[in-house]
Structure formats: C-alpha cells, structure tokens
Amino acid sequence: MHTATNTIQIDRQQSLADIPLAVRSLGFPVGIAALVVSFLLSYFTMSDGQGLAYFLNAYLIAFMFVLSISLGCLFLVFVTLLTRAGWSVGMRRVAEMIAQGVLPLMILFLPVALSVLMGSSALFPWNDPSLVHDSELLQKKSGYLNSGFFFIRYLVYSAVFIGLARYYFRTSLKQDSSGDPELTLQMERTSTWGAYLFAGSLTFAAVDWMMSLQPEWFSTIFGVYYFAGSAVASLAFMIIVLMTLQSRGLLRGVVNVEHFHDLGKLMFGFTCFWAYIAFSQYFLIWYANIPEETRFYLVRQGGQELETGWPYVSLALIAGCFVLPFVGLMSRTIKRNRTTLFFWAIFILGMRYVDMYWLIRPNYQPNPEAILGPTFGLVDILCLIGIFFIWLGSIVWIASNRPIVAISDPRLPESLAFKNI
Amino acid sequence: MSDEGHKKKPVSTEPVVAGLVAEFSDPHEVLHAAERVRDAGYRKWDVYSPFPLHGIDDIMRRPTILPWFSAIGAVLGLTTALLLQWWTNAVDYPIQVSGKQPFAFPASMPIDFELTVLFTAFATFFSIILTSGLPKLYNPWLMNDRFRKGVTNDKVCIAIDASDPKFSRSKTADLLRSLHPAAVEEVMIVPESAALPAPLKIAAVVVLIVALVPPILIVRKRATLTTTPRIHLVQDMDFQPKFKPQSLNPFFADLLSFRPNIPGTVARGDLQLDQRFFDGIDPSAPVAAISNVAYQEGEKKPEEEKKPEPEKKPEAAPANPAPAAPPGAPAAAPVDNTPYTKEFPAEILEQLKTNPGDVMKRGQQRFNIYCATCHGLEGVGDGLVSRRAAQLEQPTWVKPLSLHDQPVQEQPVGKLFRTITHGVRKMPGYGSQITPADRWAIVLYIKALQRAKNASASDVPASELEKLQ
Numbered sequence: 001m002h003t004a005t006n007t008i009q010i011d012r013q014q015s016l017a018d019i020p021l022a023v024r025s026l027g028f029p030v031g032i033a034a035l036v037v038s039f040l041l042s043y044f045t046m047s048d049g050q051g052l053a054y055f056l057n058a059y060l061i062a063f064m065f066v067l068s069i070s071l072g073c074l075f076l077v078f079v080t081l082l083t084r085a086g087w088s089v090g091m092r093r094v095a096e097m098i099a100q101g102v103l104p105l106m107i108l109f110l111p112v113a114l115s116v117l118m119g120s121s122a123l124f125p126w127n128d129p130s131l132v133h134d135s136e137l138l139q140k141k142s143g144y145l146n147s148g149f150f151f152i153r154y155l156v157y158s159a160v161f162i163g164l165a166r167y168y169f170r171t172s173l174k175q176d177s178s179g180d181p182e183l184t185l186q187m188e189r190t191s192t193w194g195a196y197l198f199a200g201s202l203t204f205a206a207v208d209w210m211m212s213l214q215p216e217w218f219s220t221i222f223g224v225y226y227f228a229g230s231a232v233a234s235l236a237f238m239i240i241v242l243m244t245l246q247s248r249g250l251l252r253g254v255v256n257v258e259h260f261h262d263l264g265k266l267m268f269g270f271t272c273f274w275a276y277i278a279f280s281q282y283f284l285i286w287y288a289n290i291p292e293e294t295r296f297y298l299v300r301q302g303g304q305e306l307e308t309g310w311p312y313v314s315l316a317l318i319a320g321c322f323v324l325p326f327v328g329l330m331s332r333t334i335k336r337n338r339t340t341l342f343f344w345a346i347f348i349l350g351m352r353y354v355d356m357y358w359l360i361r362p363n364y365q366p367n368p369e370a371i372l373g374p375t376f377g378l379v380d381i382l383c384l385i386g387i388f389f390i391w392l393g394s395i396v397w398i399a400s401n402r403p404i405v406a407i408s409d410p411r412l413p414e415s416l417a418f419k420n421i
Numbered sequence: 422m423s424d425e426g427h428k429k430k431p432v433s434t435e436p437v438v439a440g441l442v443a444e445f446s447d448p449h450e451v452l453h454a455a456e457r458v459r460d461a462g463y464r465k466w467d468v469y470s471p472f473p474l475h476g477i478d479d480i481m482r483r484p485t486i487l488p489w490f491s492a493i494g495a496v497l498g499l500t501t502a503l504l505l506q507w508w509t510n511a512v513d514y515p516i517q518v519s520g521k522q523p524f525a526f527p528a529s530m531p532i533d534f535e536l537t538v539l540f541t542a543f544a545t546f547f548s549i550i551l552t553s554g555l556p557k558l559y560n561p562w563l564m565n566d567r568f569r570k571g572v573t574n575d576k577v578c579i580a581i582d583a584s585d586p587k588f589s590r591s592k593t594a595d596l597l598r599s600l601h602p603a604a605v606e607e608v609m610i611v612p613e614s615a616a617l618p619a620p621l622k623i624a625a626v627v628v629l630i631v632a633l634v635p636p637i638l639i640v641r642k643r644a645t646l647t648t649t650p651r652i653h654l655v656q657d658m659d660f661q662p663k664f665k666p667q668s669l670n671p672f673f674a675d676l677l678s679f680r681p682n683i684p685g686t687v688a689r690g691d692l693q694l695d696q697r698f699f700d701g702i703d704p705s706a707p708v709a710a711i712s713n714v715a716y717q718e719g720e721k722k723p724e725e726e727k728k729p730e731p732e733k734k735p736e737a738a739p740a741n742p743a744p745a746a747p748p749g750a751p752a753a754a755p756v757d758n759t760p761y762t763k764e765f766p767a768e769i770l771e772q773l774k775t776n777p778g779d780v781m782k783r784g785q786q787r788f789n790i791y792c793a794t795c796h797g798l799e800g801v802g803d804g805l806v807s808r809r810a811a812q813l814e815q816p817t818w819v820k821p822l823s824l825h826d827q828p829v830q831e832q833p834v835g836k837l838f839r840t841i842t843h844g845v846r847k848m849p850g851y852g853s854q855i856t857p858a859d860r861w862a863i864v865l866y867i868k869a870l871q872r873a874k875n876a877s878a879s880d881v882p883a884s885e886l887e888k889l890q
Contacts, residue, residue, distance in 0.1 A: 279530070286528045291519050298520060301527070318527065 014250050016400040024400060027393015035059075035386030042379045050366045053122040055379060056112060057364040060123065062384040063108060064210060065233070065356045066391050068226065070101035071161065071202055072234020075227075077168050078191040078198065081184070086414035087262055090254040091242060093406045096172055097399040098237065099165040104394035106158040108387060109209075113154045116147045124150075126215040137216050137292070145212055153208055160201040164194050172406050179408035202227055213363040217296045221281045228274035233352040235267040239345040243338060245404070254405050257336050258420050264335030267348065271329070275322035299362045299371060309373035313358050320351040353384070436609040439561035440583045441593050442568045443602040444576050448474055451577045454600035455480045458579060461596055465582035469562070469572045487548055494544025495537050502536035503529065559615050565608045576603070698766035699857055701835035701842070706760030761835030769861045784866030787859045791851060800824035800870045819847040824867055825874045837864045 016024070042055035073095040080088040112123065121128035126145040132138040138145070168187060175183040203223025211222045219225075239260065245251050285293045302311040325348050334340040357376075365372055406412065445451045448470065455468055455477060468477055510516075511524035549555075562568045562580050572578050579602075581593055590607070597605045642651045653659045664670050664678035673680075682688070693699035765773070772780050789798060797803035802821045810818040822829055832840075841860045844850035851860070878886065 279527070282527055283531075286521070286525060289518050289521075294519050294521060301525060302522065315526070 014404045015402055016250075016396055016404060019248070019396065019400070024396045025393070027389045027391075027396065031386045031389030031391075031393060033386075034382045034389065038379050038382035038386060041382070049122075052120075053366065054364060055383070056115070056123040057360060058380040058383040059387070060112065060209065060213075061353070061356050061360045061380065062387040063105065063112075064226075064360065065353045065384070066101070066387050067105050068230035068233045068352060068356070069237045070099055070105060070165075070234075070391070071198075071227075072230035072232070073238065074099035074102070074161070074165050074168075074198065075231060076234055076238070078164070078187075078194055081168075081188045082191040082195060084188065084411075086411045087259060087418040089409045089411045089415035090251075090405060091238065091259060091263075092409070093172065093402075093404055094241060094245070094251075095234070095238060096165075096169045097395055097402070097404075098234070098241065100169060100398045101391045101395050102158075102161040102165050103398070104391050105387075106162060108390065109154065109158075112209075113151050117151050119147065124212055124215070126212060135216065141215060145215055150208060153204065157201045157205045157208075160197050164198060167194075172409075173402060175408050176403055176406065177408075181410040184410055199223075199227070202230075210359055213360060214296060216292050218293065219281050219285065219296070221277060225274075225277050225281060228270060228277045229352055229355055231270040232267060232274055232348060235263055235270060236345040236349040236352070239263050239267070239341060240349065243342050243345075250404055254416065257338075258418050259415075260338070260341055261332070261336050261420050262418075264329060264341050264344075267345070268325070268329040268335070271322060271325045271348065275326070278321075300358065308371050310362060310371075313354070313374050317351070317355060317358050320347070321355055325351075434611060434613055436611050438583050438590060439564070439608045439610045440585075440588070441581050441590075441597055441605060442562060442565055442608055443579045443597040443600065443605045444567055444571050445578070445600075446576060446603050448472075448577050450601060451579065452476060452480060454579055454602070457600055458581065458596070462587055463581055463585050463593075464587075465585035466580060468577065468579050469568070470577045471572060471574060474577070485552070487545065487552060490548035490552075491541050491545045494540040494542075497544075498537040498540025499533055501540065502533040505536075506532060558617065558621075561608055561610045561615070564610050565606060567604060567606055568608070580608075695766060695768075697762045697764075697835075698768055698861070701762055701838035703760045703762040703835065759836070759839075761833040761839070763833040763835065765834060765861060765865070768858070769865070773865075780862050780865055781869060783859065784862030784864070784869075787855060788863050788866045791855060792863065795821045795848070796824060799874075800867065817847075821848065825871055830871050834864050834868065837867060 038058070039055050042058070043051040045051065046054055076088070076095045077092060077099055080092060115122065116124055116127055119127060121131070124145075125131050126138055126141065127147055132142055167190065171183050171187050174180075203226075206223045206226035210226065211217065211219065242251060242255050242260070242263075246255065282297065286297060288294075299308075300310045300314050302308065325344060328340075328344055328347075329335060334344070357374075357380075361374065362371075364375075409415075443454070445454065451468060451470070451474065458466055459480060459482065468474065468481065470477075506529045507524050511522075515523040517523060562572075562578075568578055568580070579597070579600075581588060581597070587593075594605055594607070645651070650659070666679045668678050669676050670678035696702045696704045764770075769780065788800075792800075793804055794806045795802070795804040797807070801823045804821070807818075807821055811820070824830075829837075838860055840848070841855070841863060842850055842852040855863070881889070
C-alpha cells in the first residue's frame with residue numbers, strides 16, 4: 001500500500017486518456033445495441049401490448065439505478081465543499097466526472113417523458129383518462145399528475161441536475177489552470193443554495209418517476225428514501241472506480257487506505273441511514289392502517305391470501321441492504337482492507353439495483369385479477385447493460401483528457417496528508 | 422471422611438504465604454513485567470492499577486467466556502421477542518386489519534431490538550459478577566500495607582497467588598525482583614481470618630428469612646377466597662369521595678344518593694312540546710288518538726313490531742295506504758291508527774326555505790353514516806352488514822326492507838321518523854344517537870332517494886340531458 005505524504009509528486013498529466021481509445025469508445029455501440037435488442041425482444045415476444053409496459057418498467061429500473069449513482073456523486077461533490085472537507089479533495093474530481101453522467105441520463109429519460117406526453121399510460125397509470133375518471137383521488141391529483149406538467153418538471157430537473165454537475169466540473173477545471181483559491185470559495189457559496197435545489201429536484205424527481213407509478217399511493221419520506229439509496233450507491237461506485245483506476249496505475253498516492261477507510265465509514269453510515277429511512281416509511285405505513293398507503297406493502301410483503309414471492313424479495317432487501325453490510329462493514333480491519341472493501345462495495349451496489357427493482361417492478365401488473373410475482377429476464381439485463389454502458393461511455397468521453405485530480409485545489413495537500421486516528 | 426472433617430474444623434492460626442506482591446512506580450515498566458510473568462507460565466496472577474493500563478489486556482491474554490454469555494443473552498432475547506410477538510399476534514389473538522398479515526416480521530423489529538439489548542445487558546451484567554467471583558468479602562492482598570496504600574494511590578502492583586502450580590517462594594520472588602520493581606513483598610495471612618465472621622453468617626440467615634416474608638404473604642393472599650380486592654394498591658382510586666347510584670346517602674332524608682325528579686319540573690332540554698318535531702305525530706289529531714300513541718310508546722313499539730310484516734305480504738294488492746287505513750282493508754292486518762304527521766315540522770320547513778341544500782346534505786351524510794351500513798347507500802337493503810349477514814347465512818338476521826318498496830314509499834314522513842327513533846323488527850331505535858333535527862334530515866333524504874329512484878328523463882334538466890346523450 002501507498003502511504004501518502006506531503007512530499008508525493010502528483011503526475012499532472014494523469015487522465016483517463018491513458019485508457020486505450022478502443023475501450024473508451026466501446027460504451028455507446030454496446031449500450032445502444034443492448035437497448036435496441038431489449039426493446040425488440042420485449043415488444044415482439046410478449047403478447048397483447050404488454051411488451052412496451054414491461055420494457056419501460058425494466059428500462060426505468062435500470063435508469064433510476066444508474067441515476068442514483070450520478071446524483072449521489074453530485075451530492076458528494078457539493079457536500080464535501082459545503083463542509084470544507086479536506087480529506088476528500090484528492091478524489092473529488094472523480095466524483096465530479098461521475099456526476100457528469102446526468103447529462104446522458106436526462107437524454108435517456110426522453111423516451112419515457114415523450115411517451116407520457118403522447119398519452120401512453122404503459123408506465124404511469126395516472127396518464128390513463130378512464131382510470132382517472134373512476135378515481136376521485138386521481139382526479140384530485142390530476143392538477144399535478146398530468147402529462148404536460150410532468151414534462152415541464154422533467155425539463156426543470158434536467159436543468160438543475162445538469163446545471164449543477166456542469167458548474168462544479170467547469171469551475172474545478174478552471175482552477176486547475178489558474179490555481180485561484182477564490183474559486184473554491186465560490187463553489188462553497190454556490191453549494192449553499194445548490195443543496196436546496198438539488199434536494200428539491202431529487203425529491204420531486206423520485207416522486208414523479210417512481211412514486212407516481214402507483215398514483216393513489218403516497219409516502220412523504222419517499223424522496224429521502226431515494227436520496228439515502230443514491231448516497232450509498234455513489235459511495236460504493238466511488239470505491240469500485242477508485243480501486244479500478246488504481247489498478248491501472250492512476251491516482252496512486254493520491255488516494256490511499258486512509259481515504260478508502262473514510263469512504264467505507266461513509267458507506268456504512270449511509271447504509272444505516274437508508275435502513276432508518278426505509279424502516280420509518282414502513283413502520284408508519286404499516287401501523288397507520290390507511291388503505292391507500294398500506295397497499296404498497298401489501299403487494300410487497302404479502303397480505304392475507306397473497307403468496308407471490310415478493311415477500312422473499314422484501315426479506316432479501318432487509319438482509320442485503322442493511323443486515324449483511326451492517327455486520328460486514330462494522331470492523332475497521334474490513335474497511336481498511338482493499339479486497340474486503342471492494343467486495344462489499346460490489347455487493348452493496350448490486351443490492352441498490354435490487355432496491356430499485358423492488359420499488360418499480362411490482363407496478364408492472366398486466367392482470368388485475370392476480371398479482372404477478374417477481375420476474376427477471378434478459379430484457380432487464382439488457383436494459384441495465386444498455387443504460388450503464390451509454391452512461392459510462394459518456395462519462396469517459398466527457399472526462400478523458402481532463403486531469404483526474406483537482407491538482408490546484410488549495411486543500412489538496414491536506415487531503416494527501418490525511419490520516420485516520 | 423468424618424475424620425478429615427474433624428481435622429479441618431480447628432482453623433490454623435499459623436500465618437501462611439498467600440502470594441507475592443511486586444510494586445511498580447512506572448506503569449510502562451509494568452507492561453514489560455507483565456509480559457515476563459506471562460511468559461514464565463504463571464496463571465494465577467493479576468495486575469492491580471489505580472488507573473486504566475492501555476494494552477494490559479492484550480499482554481495478560483486472559484481468556485474470557487463473557488462474550489459467549491452476552492451472545493447467549495442476545496439469542497435468548499431475540500427468540501423471546503419473536504415468539505412473544507408471533508404467538509400473541511398470529512396465534513393467540515389474531516386481529517385482521519385491512520388484509521395485512523397478523524404477524525409481520527419487519528414490524529416486529531423494534532421489540533426484537535429492545536429485548537435483544539435487554540437480555541444481552543442482563544446476561545453480561547450477571548456473568549461479570551459471576552465470572553469475577555463477586556461478591557468478594559476477603560482479599561489477601563489487602564492484608565499488605567504497601568499494596569493497599571500503593572494501589573489506591575499512584576502505584577501499580579503485580580500479585581502472584583501462592584496457589585499457582587508454578588509458585589515457589591524463592592524462584593517467584595527472584596523473577597519479580599529481576600523486573601526492577603520498587604519493592605517485592607511476601608503476603609502472609611492467617612487462614613482463620615479468611616473465614617467468614619460468625620455475626621455476618623447470622624445476619625445473612627436473618628436477611629434470607631426476612632426476604633421470605635413478602636412471597637409468603639402473597640402466596641397466602643392468593644390461596645384465600647374473597648370477593649373483594651385482596652390488596653388496595655391505589656387507595657384514592659379505590660375509595661373515591663363520591664356517591665354511586667343505588668348507594669346510601671345519609672345527607673338526604675330518604676337516604677337515596679340518586680335524586681328523583683322534582684314534581685312539576687322539566688330538566689333543561691327535556692321540554693319537548695312540539696309533538697310534530699319530537700314524536701312525528703300530527704298534533705291536530707283527536708286527543709284520544711294521541712294519548713293512545715303515548716300509551717303504546719310506553720310499551721315500546723308493540724305496534725311497529727308486528728305491523729310492517731303483514732304489510733309486506735299484501736304488496737301485490739296495489740295502493741294499500743298504511744297510515745290511517747280505512748277499516749275493512751284486505752286481510753286482517755292490525756290497523757295502525759297512529760296519527761302520523763304527513764308534513765315536515767315547521768323548523769325543518771323553515772330551514773328548507775332558507776338553505777335547502779344544507780338540510781339535504783346533512784341528511785345524506787347522516788344516512789350514509791347510520792343507515793347505509795344495512796340499508797345500502799341507495800336504500801335498497803344491500804348494506805355491508807346486510808350482505809355479510811346473508812353471506813354467513815345468519816338465521817336470526819332479518820333483511821332490511823328496501824326503502825323503495827311501495828308500502829315504505831307511501832309511509833307518511835312521521836312514520837319514517839318514528840321508525841328511525843324507535844326502530845322496527847331487527848332495527849334498533851336511533852333516538853338516543855341522532856338528534857331530532859338530524860332524524861328529520863334523514864327522512865328528507867330518504868324521500869329524495871325514493872323520488873330519484875322513480876325519476877324519468879323529463880326530470881333531468883335539458884342541458885344535462887344533452888350531455889348525457
């Protein structure tokens with residue numbers, strides 16, 4: 001292991017350009033091909049128009065999962081600036097780069113947004129006029145849940161996410177060449193109101209894109225739930241990316257065991273935070289006995305005469321998203337060991353996908369008579385591969401030829417010398 | 422055996438060696454010294470310090486089974502919590518609410534957590550006391566002045582027990598001296614003084630016996646038969662300064678605590694002069710008819726109990742006006758001569774003039790609350806209770822009449838009002854639950870329901886009709 005000291009010389013030329021061009025340009029063709037195959041597969045093999053609904057559902061799961069990584073990294077960028085954290089400066093540029101992923105993601109959401117605008121209710125039942133006509137609750141909500149406003153909100157979220165992500169990346173790059181410490185202060189000041197914009201947009205985006213899949217249902221904590229998950233996902237992804245880059249010779253000496261230890265601690269902490277939020281949501285709804293609220297968990301946990309297999313997914317979620325990582329990450333030794341930390345990062349990231357699956361898939365119910373159990377197949381895998389590759393490809397494309405460390409940040413020496421007690 | 426026991430009885434008064442104590446001034450030296458003692462293979466030795474010595478645990482390598490007790494406590498606590506909640510919720514007394522499972526594992530987690538922590542804490546606490554040999558009434562090292570003064574002040578001591586298999590007076594002392602202590606001393610004790618003093622033994626026996634008194638009292642109380650509470654734990658709640666109904670009150674001449682009404686007076690709100698409004702009776706009817714009603718009312722609806730059933734049978738016979746039926750009508754149905762009012766009381770009419778929508782809305786709301794459970798929202802008799810009773814094939818259940826049946830349609834409003842007030846057949850009276858004004862509002866709403874059921878296209882406003890077509 002490397003031990004960082006103040007004397008370490010950083011290679012100012014370090015960037016993703018070291019990765020061969022062939023690998024870098026692999027993302028787009030693979031991703032687009034996977035998405036097209038996935039769409040055709042579901043559209044032509046599934047009967048009576050259910051193909052589109054299934055494809056969109058799988059697409060949304062993959063989309064929300066990948067989006068949570070980018071948004072979580074954006075959160076890491078501004079929250080470390082906001083707290084004037086020193087330890088994280090060495091890795092902040094990587095987080096800034098991953099946050100750039102919101103740009104392709106907002107374009108990738110366009111098919112969903114446009115389908116809603118054109119009146120499709122394959123994904124969002126509130127877009128079905130006959131359903132709204134029958135439900136007083138949906139009529140009351142239609143002032144918010146309508147296709148036009150939905151599309152406008154999508155544009156607003158896109159503007160906020162992309163605007164914030166681009167702002168930090170650009171300002172930070174400007175500092176690379178000018179070395180002006182004033183830019184750090186400027187980013188800190190922006191983070192104050194930027195945090196409010198981010199929190200509001202993320203909350204409403206989660207409500208629009210996931211909670212409204214079951215429009216009668218509501219949970220006031222839902223935005224925080226998605227946020228907690230995205231923080232966990234981004235920390236896990238950061239660990240994976242930093243270790244991968246180091247294995248390719250990048251960032252050596254900039255990020256060391258002390259930084260990984262801190263990332264592990266944060267991942268552990270946010271895992272507990274997610275569990276706390278998830279349990280708060282569950283407990284209040286389960287004991288409040290309000291039918292519109294309880295039905296969310298009735299499907300997922302199994303009610304009186306309901307054995308669908310969803311209860312097992314729910315239990316797996318409790319175990320995989322909280323109990324196992326909680327026990328596994330508790331020890332200091334595990335967080336300071338590359339292999340074990342890498343394992344838990346992979347595991348936790350995988351469980352983030354399961355969480356999104358658990359939130360979104362139960363809303364795909366082609367048959368109103370019987371509740372469909374968990375389904376998973378090639379369409380889901382191809383959707384995940386597709387969105388992930390396009391996203392990663394775009395990040396590499398945006399980030400290549402840019403320094404991978406914020407070399408002129410005034411707090412970089414502090415980050416290099418950082419040591420846990 | 423008895424011989425040996427006899428020998429042991431007189432405890433030796435000769436001093437014996439209890440062990441060796443080495444005193445150190447520098448805590449860091451103790452760490453090295455402890456390492457040497459450990460490596461020399463001693464087992465019954467300890468380090469005494471007035472402050473925590475970091476790292477001494479690792480050096481002494483004392484194996485402890487304490488974590489295992491904690492773990493057993495945790496498992497017991499978790500099992501208890503799960504079994505307790507599962508059994509009470511799902512087996513012993515399952516309650517079903519909105520189709521949820523009686524027992525849901527995630528919902529049980531707070532109690533699982535609490536009991537796990539509680540049991541773990543108990544197990545840990547009591548096993549600490551057990552494994553460290555507490556309560557320890559006698560410690561030989563305290564016989565040594567240097568130890569007693571040093572360890573409670575600023576010195577650290579290593580003590581090696583004479584019962585250690587490797588202990589030898591000379592060799593152990595040499596070892597300790599080689600560790601550069603401030604001093605090494607032999608601790609001598611008189612075995613007699615180590616024995617428990619006799620007064621203490623007597624005191625312990627007395628305490629044990631006294632401790633038995635409360636449980637014995639409780640057992641005795643439990644074994645006796647009594648109709649009154651055995652123990653009054655909360656005195657001021659059990660004996661309240663108030664008089665209960667039917668009890669004696671020496672304050673009054675008649676000794677009754679329950680005061681009768683004073684003749685010639687009416688309590689506030691009990692003056693119900695408007696017979697039309699409060700009873701649904703037409704006050705302009707002959708006095709004889711009205712007094713007859715009062716009599717029947719005292720009997721509690723004997724007329725209403727019997728009457729509507731035969732009324733149902735001649736349904737086929739058209740136009741059988743139930744109220745004030747002319748004598749000689751079909752069959753031998755008991756004639757209902759009650760002078761029901763055929764119009765709404767003045768109060769309701771007044772409200773209908775000023776804001777008719779309010780009364781109707783109030784009536785609809787009250788109807789949906791009180792009546793619709795059996796009669797259904799449209800009054801055809803398909804309420805949830807009725808449907809459930811039919812599903813269970815309850816033999817005692819009498820299906821509620823449809824409010825749109827011809828006889829009900831023709832009932833005067835006063836009769837509807839009185840049925841709501843006093844009940845009919847299986848239907849209980851709602852007089853005590855619904856205020857008269859609300860009862861009249863319900864009657865109005867029933868009339869509206871009946872009218873709506875028989876509505877034709879011509880009743881719909883032309884503009885609305887166009888929309889429908």
